Amino acid sequence: MAYINENYLKLPGNYLFAEVARRVTAFKDAHPEAKIIRLGIGDVTLPLPAASVAAMEKAVTEMGRKESFRGYGPEQGYDFLIDAIIEHNYTSRGLRVEQDEVFVSDGSKSDCGNIQEIFGVNNVVAITDPVYPVYLDTNVMAGRTGKLQADGHFSGVVYLPSHAENDFSPALPKERVDMLYLCCPNNPTGTTLSKAALQKWVDYAKANDTVILFDAAYAAYITEPDVPRSIYEMEGARDVAIEFRSFSKTAGFTGTRCGYTVVPKTVAARAEDGSSHPLNALWNRRHSTKFNGTAYIVQRGAAAIYTPEGQRQVKENIAYYMENARIIREGLKAAGLTVFGGVNAPYLWLRTPNNMKSWDFFDKLLTEVHIVGTPGVGFGPCGEGYFRLTAFGDRAATEEAIQRIKTQLAL
Numbered sequence: 001m002a003y004i005n006e007n008y009l010k011l012p013g014n015y016l017f018a019e020v021a022r023r024v025t026a027f028k029d030a031h032p033e034a035k036i037i038r039l040g041i042g043d044v045t046l047p048l049p050a051a052s053v054a055a056m057e058k059a060v061t062e063m064g065r066k067e068s069f070r071g072y073g074p075e076q077g078y079d080f081l082i083d084a085i086i087e088h089n090y091t092s093r094g095l096r097v098e099q100d101e102v103f104v105s106d107g108s109k110s111d112c113g114n115i116q117e118i119f120g121v122n123n124v125v126a127i128t129d130p131v132y133p134v135y136l137d138t139n140v141m142a143g144r145t146g147k148l149q150a151d152g153h154f155s156g157v158v159y160l161p162s163h164a165e166n167d168f169s170p171a172l173p174k175e176r177v178d179m180l181y182l183c184c185p186n187n188p189t190g191t192t193l194s195k196a197a198l199q200k201w202v203d204y205a206k207a208n209d210t211v212i213l214f215d216a217a218y219a220a221y222i223t224e225p226d227v228p229r230s231i232y233e234m235e236g237a238r239d240v241a242i243e244f245r246s247f248s249k250t251a252g253f254t255g256t257r258c259g260y261t262v263v264p265k266t267v268a269a270r271a272e273d274g275s276s277h278p279l280n281a282l283w284n285r286r287h288s289t290k291f292n293g294t295a296y297i298v299q300r301g302a303a304a305i306y307t308p309e310g311q312r313q314v315k316e317n318i319a320y321y322m323e324n325a326r327i328i329r330e331g332l333k334a335a336g337l338t339v340f341g342g343v344n345a346p347y348l349w350l351r352t353p354n355n356m357k358s359w360d361f362f363d364k365l366l367t368e369v370h371i372v373g374t375p376g377v378g379f380g381p382c383g384e385g386y387f388r389l390t391a392f393g394d395r396a397a398t399e400e401a402i403q404r405i406k407t408q409l410a411l
Contacts, residue, residue, distance in 0.1 A: 077104025190341020331402030
């Protein structure tokens with residue numbers, strides 16, 4: 001009989017969103033008449049931009065003709081998409097990113113989870129608390145942590161508490177760490193770091209030979225000028241930071257799957273013999289070995305968002321979701337709840353009323369007003385007493401959900 005990877009046994013029984021789905025299904029089975037409004041998982045509801053649809057339809061036609069058919073493409077992505085990414089998201093902002101530093105993939109979740117494979121298991125990992133579960137869980141699976149403790153933390157991990165008392169801007173680690181995960185705009189809290197705050201993290205990383213793994217999946221939702229759109233806006237970041245980006249929430253590609261990761265050739269780590277190795281080459285080796293490349297049709301659709309009409313359509317969709325965020329934020333405040341986020345991100349992070357536990361508030365919201373959110377504690381122990389709602393719903397459903405909270409929820 002084969003042996004298992006026992007690190008998987010360290011993980012709690014259910015992935016957060018699987019447990020949410022289980023509870024909702026059980027309630028729905030018991031109350032089939034209930035009209036449930038889902039503001040939990042951050043899945044989009046608007047269709048793909050018309051420019052992307054047209055580009056993908058054209059690509060499908062190409063794939064149906066012998067003279068324009070394409071088989072395996074470059075694992076790193078087609079030049080037409082990489083060039084558009086660099087020009088729009090980096091060059092236009094005065095930032096330098098080279099073509100062989102961009103790796104197109106099937107989404108930033110995959111890359112955030114897979115990037116840890118190129119790092120040794122003895123590295124010390126730091127994450128914010130609360131945190132997007134993929135950062136932590138994949139390091140647990142790899143054996144880079146100890147076991148889950150009674151307080152909800154894994155031993156061997158450096159946790160960086162992020163809460164209202166520190167304005168969701170955690171303090172720098174007191175000890176040296178090797179790998180540091182940051183997400184800005186943040187999922188789950190919907191909050192951001194200023195340029196000055198992020199520069200402190202880059203300075204820490206340079207002083208401590210730390211690699212920052214920076215998730216910028218929600219950069220397109222930023223509205224305030226002092227919030228960085230890319231970590232490479234920070235001086236020295238190209239020496240220490242890897243950046244993850246996604247088309248999922250920006251252009252509705254949650255079911256179409258496309259994202260990319262930027263690995264500057266100047267970011268390096270050591271082997272045990274002390275030799276330095278560029279992470280770009282290691283990620284390229286991993287990417288080429290385990291990934292056959294994102295579909296040509298999908299990449300054509302992604303590239304279309306950088307056309308003038310694509311940009312207009314994407315901005316309209318983002319504005320729609322951010323108006324939802326405003327409706328939720330103002331409605332929750334009118335109901336007497338304390339709420340954060342929703343200004344530079346499509347997530348709202350609220351304090352549960354009366355010091356209620358996160359899962360208790362989940363059950364209360366589901367049973368009393370038939371609304372689904374996400375318990376904050378599911379993102380980490382520091383998320384206890386908080387709750388996440390998303391702005392990705394339908395407008396009418398969002399307005400109805402807030403009306404229910406204001407008029408029917410017993411607080």
